[in-house]
Amino acid sequence: MSEIVRIYGNISKFDMRSVLTDFANGLQYRSLWMAFAANEIQARYRRSILGLAWIVVSYLMLVGAIVLFFGSFSQMSQVDFVLYVALGFAGFQYIVGNISDGCDVFRASTAWIKSTPLPYSVYVYIRIVRSVFPFLLHMATALIVMAFMGWRPDWGALNVIPALAIFLIVSPPIQLMFGLIATRWEDFSHLVSAVTRLLFFLTPVMWVYEEQGGLRYYVATANPITHFLEVFRAPLLGQPFPFHSWAIVVGFSVLVWIAAIIVGALMRRRLPFWL
Amino acid sequence: MPHVYVENVSLTFPLYSANAVPTTRSGKDDAPNIIRNKSGRLIGVKSLTDVDLELNSGDRLAIIGANGSGKTTLLQVLAGIYPPDEGYVEIRGTCTNLININLGMQADVTGNENIMLRGLAAGHRREEIEEQREQIAEFSQLGEFLDMPVRTYSAGMQIRLSFAIATAFKPEILLLDEWLSAGDAAFKARAVERMNSFVSEAGILVLASHSKALLQANCNRAIWLERGRVRAKGEVENIWDAYIEDQAKRRA
Structure with missing residues (x-):
């Protein structure tokens, strides 16, 4: 067994490498964050009769309601619109869930941060697993329901795989950055929850932005979440490959990573003192 | 071989607050480890100042000191929970800590x-x-x-x-805080026995406590912390007596 050597101290005020090492070291604790996330998911539904089925039921209720009330506003065919809303909502929930989860990722893990020298990214990965699980359930539900309604995918649907990959790639920096800022300044999490509520209307989940003109079109195209939904939704809807949205999504993801590394380099070291 | 090396470690606990902490005192009679900014607001507490320490395998260190002397903070620095502001800490070997009983369990x-x-x-x-x-x-x-x-x-x-x-x-290095004495007598006896068997396997133990019996039963060295500084190092017995004498003097 190789000897374990840990060195604390000699830390500079701006340490970008420590952010990347933290992300990398956290990956080695895969079985820990899997076990953690599984426990948390089970604990949440342990005392309910429907249990995990609630994830599917509440999702179907919301998608059903949106389709009923907003379906007539769109020129899409009924079947396409159901899939449009169902996928859009699943993707939206995942991305915005990462943002709002991120705000309390460290506060909720105070007990562990104050008692174990684990990489902080472990807590981020727990949260990501915990939101990937309902996301995949939502997606599977949407596709099964749609298959019954006569929807058939083509080969282009495989383009959803890189979209799912970019969803995963962008989650850790989002959570780290929002987590650090919200732990330091509590006002930030209030601001974020106010903004995410707005985002539900500003993001084309219930409405189709290509059909809109003026302000709505402008807001939707300026909103990066629109493009994340687009790269995920378009392949399954059989639409042409969204080059423009992909360019924005990749560029935005790079920016998020750079921002997270800078925020992490400045703030990560002080995290245990803020809890 | 497990090894603990601490050089010149200092740590200031920053105080954060959205609203200004009202200054009720002038600050003239502050303890020397209280840090204020120019306008007199409390901005931090210096919990550890220039702490040096070296432990080798078989060392069982007692940390003695009054409440707020930095015992727990020192353990937390050794455990890698708080990074020191200044100085250097090197821990060789697997290290486990039991610093706060309520922490680290999923309820x-x-x-x-x-x-x-x-x-x-x-x-x-x-x-x-x-x-x-x-x-x-x-x-x-x-x-x-x-x-x-x-x-x-x-x-x-x-x-x-x-x-x-x-x-x-x-673990090769075990860090324990005061709470161990919260167990009942039977548990304490078994815990001491287990710690002894563990340390005889050439481990390092660091134990902070206010119980002379517990420290004497488990430790072979001691340090005395006062306001975050090491006031004395030596035999458990001697350091404990000096500490008690000092406490008595303060009361008088």
Whole structure:
């Protein structure tokens, strides 16, 4: 067994490498964050009769309601619109869930941060697993329901795989950055929850932005979440490959990573003192 | 071989608040480790100042000091929870800490699941944890309670489980805070026995406590912390007596 050597101290005020090492070291604790996330998911539904089925039921209720009330506003065919809303909502929930989860990722893990020298990214990965699980359930539900309604995918649907990959790639920096800022300044999490509520209307989940003109079109195209939904939704809807949205999504993801590394380099070291 | 090396470590606890802390005192009669900014607001407490320490295998260190002298903070720095502002800490060997009894357990999951989580967090593989499960259950004497959520445990039961998990994997370095003395007499006796067997395997123990009996039974060296500084180092007996004498003088 190789000897374990840990060195604390000699830390500079701006340490970008420590952010990347933290992300990398956290990956080695895969079985820990899997076990953690599984426990948390089970604990949440342990005392309910429907249990995990609630994830599917509440999702179907919301998608059903949106389709009923907003379906007539769109020129899409009924079947396409159901899939449009169902996928859009699943993707939206995942991305915005990462943002709002991120705000309390460290506060909720105070007990562990104050008692174990684990990489902080472990807590981020727990949260990501915990939101990937309902996301995949939502997606599977949407596709099964749609298959019954006569929807058939083509080969282009495989383009959803890189979209799912970019969803995963962008989650850790989002959570780290929002987590650090919200732990330091509590006002930030209030601001974020106010903004995410707005985002539900500003993001084309219930409405189709290509059909809109003026302000709505402008807001939707300026909103990066629109493009994340687009790269995920378009392949399954059989639409042409969204080059423009992909360019924005990749560029935005790079920016998020750079921002997270800078925020992490400045703030990560002080995290245990803020809890 | 396990080794602990601490050089010139200083740590200031910053105080954060959205609203200004009203200054009720002039600051003239502050303790020397209170830090204020120019306008007199409290901005931090210097918890450790220039602490030096070196421990080799077989060393069992007692940390002695009044409340607020930096005992727990020093343990937390050794555990890697708080990075020091200045100085250097090098820890060689597997290190486990039991610094706060309430921390690091998931209240909503069972004792058995917590054994798994803590084992994984300490970097062990699932099979290794399964191998230790039986003896953890035996030492903790929790029986069927291991299948119940930890939130149903009494404080004593939690201590037994935490201690059993922390010592099960034979860490080379064990950091313990005061709370051990919260257990009942039978548990304390068994804990001391377990610590002795563990330290005879050439481990390092660091124990902070206000109990002379506990320190004497477990430690062979002592340091005395006062307001975050090392006031004295030496034999447990001598340091303890000096500390008690000093406390008595202050009361007089």
